[in-house]
Amino acid sequence: MSAYPPISEHLDDVASARAEGRRKMEWAAQHMPIMERVREEFREEKPLEGETIGMAMHVEAKTAILVETLADGGADVAVTGCNPLSTHDDVSAALDAHESITSYAKRGVGDEAYYEAIEAVIAHEPTITVDDGMDLVAAIHEDHPELIDGIVGGAEETTTGVHRLRAMDEDGALEYPVFAVNDTPMKRLFDNVHGTGESSLASIAMTTNLSWAGKDVVVAGFGYCGKGVARKAAGQNANVIVTEVEPRRALEAHMEGYDVMPMAEAAEMGDVFLTTTGNRDVIVEEHFEKMDDGVVLANAGHFDIEIDLEALAELAVDRYEAREGVDAYELEDGRRLNVVAEGRLVNLAAPVSLGHPVEVMDQSFGVQAVCVRELLECAHAETYEPGVHDVPDELDREIAEIKLAAEGVEYDSLTESQREYMDSWDHGT
Known part of the structure; x- marks a missing residue:
């Protein structure tokens, strides 16, 4: 295990930080019905039991709900930041208090400490990666190729990370499957816009x-x-x-x-x-x-x-x-x-920044969570070869349906005749 210390060893008043971080997380959770539903499922079914998830994300209150959801699904989670200025130290400390989570994320670190924290996450030998910007995936491939055979797959959150992954894939250098979460409609139409x-x-x-x-x-x-x-x-x-x-x-x-x-x-x-x-x-x-x-x-x-x-x-x-x-x-x-x-x-x-609105990230993180579930469900069938993969449409629709139900919005469904017409080619004018 890495000698780089988790966030709790960086803070003078850990208890106070954890309490404040938990307060922020509880506010976010109130407005994240998708993650609440997914979290209930994960707690009951434990689909991630025995897995180790390495994460490099913007560690703030909304992200913390995703991190805890994965831990509640049975995984051991190691997390750090994906930007030197985006971490909320109090939230990071609150996560680190969870028995199945180790958080190395700290705000304001220099380049050396930033990459040391990524190395600390990798030292947990993750079987799944969840990334925002692809720094974690890049570090594993460049410096720890011996771990790749043990990695089921990953998920990438953002535009920049997906661009880097696709370039890596085109060069034949990406050696495990990664879902391009950024490119799915529930991400780009809401999170990005x-x-x-x-x-x-x-x-x-x-x-x-x-x-x-x-x-x-x-x-x-x-x-x-x-x-x-x-x-x-x-x-x-x-x-x-x-x-x-x-x-x-x-x-x-x-x-x-x-x-x-x-x-x-x-x-x-x-x-x-x-x-x-x-x-x-x-x-x-x-x-x-x-x-x-x-x-x-x-x-x-x-x-x-x-x-x-x-x-x-x-x-x-x-x-x-x-x-x-x-x-x-x-x-x-x-x-x-x-x-x-x-x-x-x-x-x-920015000093006052809180990231995307809670309701928006509820959708994106819901997609992240079900992508992790999908990777494990399909691992033994070897459904996903190494490379960048689109998120299966049924997973994206699942998150949209949860959101609409939470908002009390009803919508139409295709009739059998409409479905037959849309699937046919021989109905002319």
């Missing part, structure tokens, strides 16, 4: 104390996350500008009524810039040189490489904390460019 849109804008507004109304807001990327940010910003009376590299998405943004232009042009116009691409070097030196004094720069992608902060630091003659969570970079001509949350995932890394 409503979750990212609402939580990113709320975090920026609370951190800066600035209004959206009348602002020129530049949204980099018009995938599901970018669509959500653009829609929510427009709903708060901002003027939205979209930048894109994919022509069909650019056309979609144009036909939805947004201004579409290259970042080089948008840089001269924007008041707030929010990147959602999952790629690197989206806002770089040539863009900084054109920006107005006082602009706000933030990132809603997974890693802190979308805004080139090294180039910005080289341009700056001074850097100081303008507000908690906001670093001002003062340029030689006196302009100040303000970066929120160190360019990290703004809806989780």
Whole structure:
């Protein structure tokens, strides 16, 4: 076992932290009917009995409900953070108090401690991985290939992680099956659109104390996350500008009524810039040189490489904390460019950030939980070969049905004749 200590050994007042973390978790649980249903099933049937689950996630109250659900299903769980600034230490401490959970997640760690915590999770020799960003999967393949034969499979939560996994799969380097949870409708249509849109804008507004109304807001990327940010910003009376590299998405943004232009042009116009691409070097030196004094720069992608902060630091003659969570970079001509949350995932890394709304994450984590169940149910049948797999549609529908029932929403079903018609090819005009 790793010598890296769990969260409880980092804190001065562990009991107080655990109590506060538990309070946050209880609030989240009240608003997560999907996870409540899944948790009841897992407690009764123990489908994860004897398994060890390694997790690298944003460790906060909603995630904690997923972690405890997996533990209640019979698994031993080791968890750490997937972003140095997204962990809530009190929630991490509350998880670590569970007899079947070890939490290594701690907020504000440097790169070395961040990866030491991932190594500590791997030292538990997981049979299943649950990841957000793919750092855990990458570390296992690169540094611990001897563990791969004992791993049933994994699940990946986010866009960036799925992109990395698909690249790994195309190279023939992914050696166990992983579900692309991010790509399933119950994730991308709600978590990516409503979750990212609402939580990113709320975090920026609370951190800066600035209004959206009348602002020129530049949204980099018009995938599901970018669509959500653009829609929510427009709903708060901002003027939205979209930048894109994919022509069909650019056309979609144009036909939805947004201004579409290259970042080089948008840089001269924007008041707030929010990147959602999952790629690197989206806002770089040539863009900084054109920006107005006082602009706000933030990132809603997974890693802190979308805004080139090294180039910005080289341009700056001074850097100081303008507000908690906001670093001002003062340029030689006196302009100040303000970066929120160190360019990290703004809806989780800003000081006031709480991540996606509880109801949204209830859906995403419900999918995660049933994917873990599916991997184990199908393990002996070898249904899933190494590689990236779409989440089976019946699992996604299962989560949607639980949510609709909890909301008291009824809906129609196909009749036999309608089902027959949809499955046939010989009914012409």
